[in-house]
Amino acid sequence: MTKSIIVVGGGLVGTSTAYHAAKAGLDVTLIEQKHVAHGASGRNPGFVWLHCRNPGWALDISLKGVELLRQLRQDLPVPFEFRQEGGLIYFTQESQRKVMEEFVELRSRHGLDMDLIDTHAVKEKVPALRDDVLGASFCANDAQIKTPTVVAALAAGAVAHGARIHERLPVTKLLRSGDAVVGVRTPDGDFYADVVVVATGAWTEHFMRDALGLEVRVGRERLQVMATEKLPRSVGPITYGPETAKVYTLFRDLPSWNEEAFTSDIERELGHTMLTLAAQRADGEILLGCPIDYPGHVDLRPTLDGLGAISKTIARDFPSLADAAIDRVWAGVLPFTSDMVPIVDFASPGLFLAAGHVFGNSSGPMTGKVVAQMLLGEETDVDMHETRWDRPLDPIVPGKTVVW
Ligand SMILES: Cc1cc2nc3c(=O)[nH]c(=O)nc-3n(C[C@H](O)[C@H](O)[C@H](O)COP(=O)(O)OP(=O)(O)OC[C@H]3O[C@@H](n4cnc5c(N)ncnc54)[C@H](O)[C@@H]3O)c2cc1C
Missing domain, CATH: 3.30.9.10 (D-Amino Acid Oxidase, subunit A, domain 2)
Known part of the structure; x- marks a missing residue:
């Protein structure tokens, strides 16, 4: 049974995971190398774009994602910008x-x-x-958010439920005991938890290679x-x-x-x-x-x-x-990822990946909710079959055009 987690990365996925896990009673530490919303979540024009989402997981989670954003406006301690004008x-x-x-x-x-x-x-x-x-x-169905305000609100919600957020602290290594990941190394020392959730967005491929020697095709x-x-x-x-x-x-x-x-x-x-x-x-x-x-x-x-x-x-x-x-x-x-669906799954004992979100405005906040459900062994709001770690994904080739 998971009691404590470390979340690496303070984007939509990481802060939503921290918020939902802390709200569910887990002991949560989020570690961000710069500041929350430093990555894609702080830099995008805020399209919550259902228009072109592929049927299956992508459309399911995005439809639920819009409803979650509406709910979060009621639940989070600080406001964020959301409007649904299509x-x-x-x-x-x-x-x-x-x-x-x-x-x-x-x-x-x-x-x-x-x-x-x-x-x-x-x-x-x-x-x-x-x-x-x-x-x-x-x-x-399309909606719009000011993404940095959503991340800030999720981070504030996580802290209100007891999470600790460390900014300007890069994780340099994942710590192992046998086959299991048991914590992270940072310049301020080592942190330990039952599960490390990696939500490092576009940094994931290089981060996982450097921190654990694991190939993650993001x-x-x-x-x-x-x-x-x-x-x-x-x-x-x-x-x-x-x-x-x-x-x-x-x-x-x-x-x-x-x-x-x-x-x-x-x-x-x-x-x-x-x-x-x-x-x-x-x-x-x-x-x-x-x-x-x-x-x-x-x-x-x-x-x-x-x-x-x-x-x-x-x-x-x-x-x-x-x-x-x-x-x-x-x-x-x-x-x-090559199939445009993120990896949201355990990769090994103690290591949970939540990375590869190309449409994170609609799917990122909802992913955080589902990660908390998966960590607690609960039924998930969305069928997560498509996001499995063990599915085949193509290697990443820099410079090669991809379509969504
Ligand atoms: C211009 C633009 C347009 C976009 N348009 C859309 C759109 O129309 N619709 C849509 O849904 N999405 C869109 N997106 C994508 C969306 O922004 C991403 O899907 C989403 O932000 C991914 O969230 P994330 O939390 O996975 O990653 P990020 O927000 O990138 O967060 C990852 C975090 O991990 C941190 N990190 C990395 N390495 C470490 C480390 N070693 N230690 C600690 N922290 C670390 C980073 O600093 C970063 O803050 C767009 C993005 C951009 C940039």
């Missing part, structure tokens, strides 16, 4: 229409509240978009972001551009899929795949993105050509933002 993928070419129609039809069959909306409806929801936008897939995908100054409201739902369809298997498997039609001249010219997006936070700032690449290590630096790709794409599709002042730019690195 999400859309707009399109601007007639050659994209058939694919969008097929996509909406498919997702409605998967149970999502989805419509194909016309120019007028798109412009009403997102006035900042170009006037010649043709339409969009719109999903009412890759790294870098996305770059710009934030404008605070502006009057002009982006309602979370908004993706047409290029984004390329990164989703659900689109690529449609009968009319045509990659050329969803590849922009800017992508061809600059050599970046774009996850074209815009999201406006409650305070008015608009987050804009995102070129994608696959670094060999967690590289949190934005690049000149990446930021150039955002500027050109956004100026093309959101002409009213072309002269908006930019307040900040940054990059974040997402973890992923």
Whole structure:
């Protein structure tokens, strides 16, 4: 029976695990190398994106994840930003229409509240978009969070239930006794617990190799972001551009899929795949993105050509933002596995992995709840068959494009 845990990593997954485990009565220590929300959880534009989640575990946990976020707003001791105005993928070419129609039809069959909306409806929801936008897939289930505020609220909730959080303390080694992991080594000394939960996101592959000599196939995908100054409201739902369809298997498997039609001249010219997006936070700032690449290590630096790709794409599709002042730019690195489902399971006695969340906004908080249930031997809210440690996963190849 698990009585005490150490959580390594203070992102959505780690802080949610700490909160739910502490609430359930476990003795919890969370250790974060920098500060909570230093990783992807503090750097993403907050899309709680059900629109393109694959049927099965991904969609199940994401639907429950939205409900959990709503519940956490009542339960956590400090507030966080959450709103559910839906999400859309707009399109601007007639050659994209058939694919969008097929996509909406498919997702409605998967149970999502989805419509194909016309120019007028798109412009009403997102006035900042170009006037010649043709339409969009719109999903009412999508929601938006300001992720650093969610992490901070989960951390505060964990502490309120007795968890200890150590920041600016890297874990350098996992300590073993025979086959079992029994604790962690840090510059401030060793910590021991019944179970160590590794929630190190995109750092996992290198961390596990260095700390234990174990190969854990979790890759790294870098996305770059710009934030404008605070502006009057002009982006309602979370908004993706047409290029984004390329990164989703659900689109690529449609009968009319045509990659050329969803590849922009800017992508061809600059050599970046774009996850074209815009999201406006409650305070008015608009987050804009995102070129994608696959670094060999967690590289949190934005690049000149990446930021150039955002500027050109956004100026093309959101002409009213072309002269908006930019307040900040940054990059974040997402973890992923070859089947796009994280590993959430015991890897050996005393070692629990909770890593590889490529869509952690919708699945991360819920993962923490399920990890606590698994540690306590309770029935889980979501079937966790797909997240098993012993399933076959492909090795990570830096630079190789992946689709979700
Ligand atoms: C630009 C961008 C856009 C995104 N868009 C979406 C989206 O639309 N929808 C969605 O659902 N998700 C999105 N994501 C992904 C989402 O952010 C991640 O899935 C989620 O944040 C992963 O959470 P995590 O807790 O696993 O990892 P992280 O938040 O990265 O947390 C891992 C933590 O572990 C810490 N750590 C690492 N090594 C050590 C060590 N040795 N010792 C101690 N601590 C350590 C790190 O400092 C870090 O804080 C996006 C991410 C980015 C960057």
